[in-house]
Amino acid sequence: MDLDAYFGHAAPPSGEGFKSGFVTLIGRPNAGKSTLLNTIMGKKIAITSNTAQTTRHRFRAVYTRDDMQMIIVDTPGLHKPHDALGEELNTSALKALEDVDVIAMLIDASKPVGRGDEWVAAQLDGPHCKHAKKICVLSKGDLVTTEQMHEQAEAAKKLANWDAMVGLSSESGYNVDAFIEEVQCFLPEGPAWFPADMETDQPIEVIVAEFIREKILRTFRDEVPHSIGVTIEHMEYEKKKDLNRILARIYVERDSQKGIIIGKGGSAIKRIGQEAREDLEQLLGTRVYLDLMVKVKKNWRRDATQIRRFGYGEGL
Numbered sequence: 001m002d003l004d005a006y007f008g009h010a011a012p013p014s015g016e017g018f019k020s021g022f023v024t025l026i027g028r029p030n031a032g033k034s035t036l037l038n039t040i041m042g043k044k045i046a047i048t049s050n051t052a053q054t055t056r057h058r059f060r061a062v063y064t065r066d067d068m069q070m071i072i073v074d075t076p077g078l079h080k081p082h083d084a085l086g087e088e089l090n091t092s093a094l095k096a097l098e099d100v101d102v103i104a105m106l107i108d109a110s111k112p113v114g115r116g117d118e119w120v121a122a123q124l125d126g127p128h129c130k131h132a133k134k135i136c137v138l139s140k141g142d143l144v145t146t147e148q149m150h151e152q153a154e155a156a157k158k159l160a161n162w163d164a165m166v167g168l169s170s171e172s173g174y175n176v177d178a179f180i181e182e183v184q185c186f187l188p189e190g191p192a193w194f195p196a197d198m199e200t201d202q203p204i205e206v207i208v209a210e211f212i213r214e215k216i217l218r219t220f221r222d223e224v225p226h227s228i229g230v231t232i233e234h235m236e237y238e239k240k241k242d243l244n245r246i247l248a249r250i251y252v253e254r255d256s257q258k259g260i261i262i263g264k265g266g267s268a269i270k271r272i273g274q275e276a277r278e279d280l281e282q283l284l285g286t287r288v289y290l291d292l293m294v295k296v297k298k299n300w301r302r303d304a305t306q307i308r309r310f311g312y313g314e315g316l
């Protein structure tokens with residue numbers, strides 16, 4: 001594939017009236033942050049699942065138009081941490097609030113506003129958030145009636161002093177444009193910070209590893225998804241065959257988890273490999289040969305050094 005598509009070299013657009021800046025998406029786990037990012041970008045870059053703590057990287061996507069460049073910072077969901085990984089993810093998410101132009105807090109419109117939302121909203125009072133405009137995004141609008149949406153808006157109004165509020169659905173695309181326009185209003189005039197054809201600041205290996213992790217999150221429930229980490233050991237493009245050869249390692253914490261990931265006669269790992277390969281072929285625009293290995297690394301989630309080695313949280 002053409003890796004330049006990820007890093008970009010085209011001259012950044014600029015000019016009078018051009019706006020540019022950073023918007024951070026925050027919210028409880030599962031609020032729909034990564035899905036909104038993908039909908040804005042018009043393609044899947046960030047992984048999503050209904051397992052909390054899906055997002056482990058503070059992830060920047062670059063959305064460029066003729067009249068603006070918006071750098072969207074996706075963050076791990078904010079929640080009460082239970083281990084070093086949870087703490088690292090919270091630190092990473094809160095750090096992404098510093099020095100941004102807009103903070104968009106997502107609140108799931110289909111769930112009652114609760115203490116988790118209150119806790120996240122309270123973080124917006126910090127000194128580092130002072131200058132940012134705050135948009136309340138009521139997400140998953142397709143799951144609620146108009147009346148429920150109004151009720152949710154009333155509850156959300158009490159959480160913070162919002163500069164704007166938008167109800168939308170990333171699934172149907174409803175009102176996502178309105179959100180983009182709202183952000184644009186709040187961005188300062190300035191030149192593009194990144195090349196026009198750059199889509200993300202993450203190395204392609206990180207995105208590939210995340211796509212594999214997503215398939216595991218979607219296949220298994222409970223403890224297993226939180227216990228895995230994925231690294232790309234080797235990735236090589238064979239031009240003649242238009243083929244990317246990828247060797248990935250899936251780390252788990254216990255032998256029993258290794259057995260679960262592999263499945264009876266290798267059935268589970270085979271399915272994960274197949275599904276990941278299909279997604280990766282779309283992402284990379286080439287054929288993909290994917291080799292997955294499972295390895296046990298005891299208690300890696302309790303070890304900050306290990307977590308950073310995976311590149312999760314602050315490690316990048």
Ligand SMILES: Nc1nc2c(ncn2[C@@H]2O[C@H](COP(=O)(O)OP(=O)(O)OP(=O)(O)O)[C@@H](O)[C@H]2O)c(=O)[nH]1
Nearest residue numbers: 030031032033034035048049053054055077170171
């Ligand atoms: N029906 C519906 N489901 C949505 C919408 N947006 C997100 N979801 C679903 O909600 C779940 C969580 O979405 P994510 O985008 O992964 O949420 P997140 O806030 O990034 O989650 P973390 O990474 O855990 O912080 C997924 O199963 C999504 O498919 C929406 O607009 N409508």
